[in-house]
Amino acid sequence: MTTGQVRREGGHIAYEVHGDGPLVVLAHGMGETRASFRHLVPLLVAAGHRVAPVDVRGHGESSVGWPSYAPAEVGADLLAVVRDVDAGPAVLVGSSSSAAAVVFAATDAPELVSGLVQIGAFVGRPKLNPLSRLSRRAVLRSPRLFGMFHRTLFPVHRPADDAAYRRALVATLREPGRMAAARQVVAPVEPHWTTRAGRVRQPVLVLMGARDPDFPDPGAEARAARRLYRVAEARMIEESGHYPHADRPQRTAEELIAFLAVCTGG
Secondary structure, three states: OEEEEEEEOOEEEEEEEEOOOOEEEEEOOOOOOHHHHOOOHHHHHHOOOEEEEEOOOOOOOOOOOOOOOOHHHHHHHHHHHHHHHOOOOEEEEEEOOHHHHHHHHHHHOHHHEEEEEEEOOOOOOOOOOHHHHHHHHHHOOOHHHHHHHHHHOOOOOOOOOHHHHHHHHHHHHOOOOHHHHHHHHOOOOOOOOHHHHOOOOOOEEEEEEOOOOOOOOHHHHHHHHHOOOOOEEEEEEOOOOOOHHHHOHHHHHHHHHHHHHHHHOO
16 A cells, blocks of 8 residues: 545545556545455455545545535546556546545546446435424534534445444544535535536446435436436445445445446456
């Protein structure tokens, strides 16, 4: 493994690189770090891929204080990593909030992106009742409450190291500026990624945990995402919550490896 940082206007983006082969760039969701993919990375490397998990701006070891955390900016960060690694084009994998970012990247620099994967993508904006809005506001201001919320996103299985990962996650979120970044990556912003989806020309894979508690009907959300693209498939990961790459890594890797073969001609 090697680590790297790429400079961007306003700060730096931290990432790792594992293995050799066609490049896969992984971007986590709100409040997480690149360690979210710790169980998926070795499976992709074993299948012959170079894998670069990234700390989204404001998260993990990437800097805070950015003027914008919009998905378009996060997408530009992922493209900067592809250029810095100098191993593109890459398949971009975005989880949760980063599922929007990969769409912007794919349409802004199609020559650098051979395919994209959305894990737990939000097609519509969540409709929250007043109590849910208050709860969400509290969660996004408290590292401790975020850790408690994060635990609920694993309704069936959880990794053996889940408790240790969450303790590290909460500790990182206690650093100055981290909770503000978590709030900003999910703040409503225009244009919404769905307005860009029709311009995507690369193959797309939509992955969704069949028991994802963030959606009233995860299957319907996955199908709605798939319909936005010219060439796309949707796959459900059974007995999985919001983070299939963490709670069902082997099953998630099987879907990804098959898709990567399509994107790379392997």
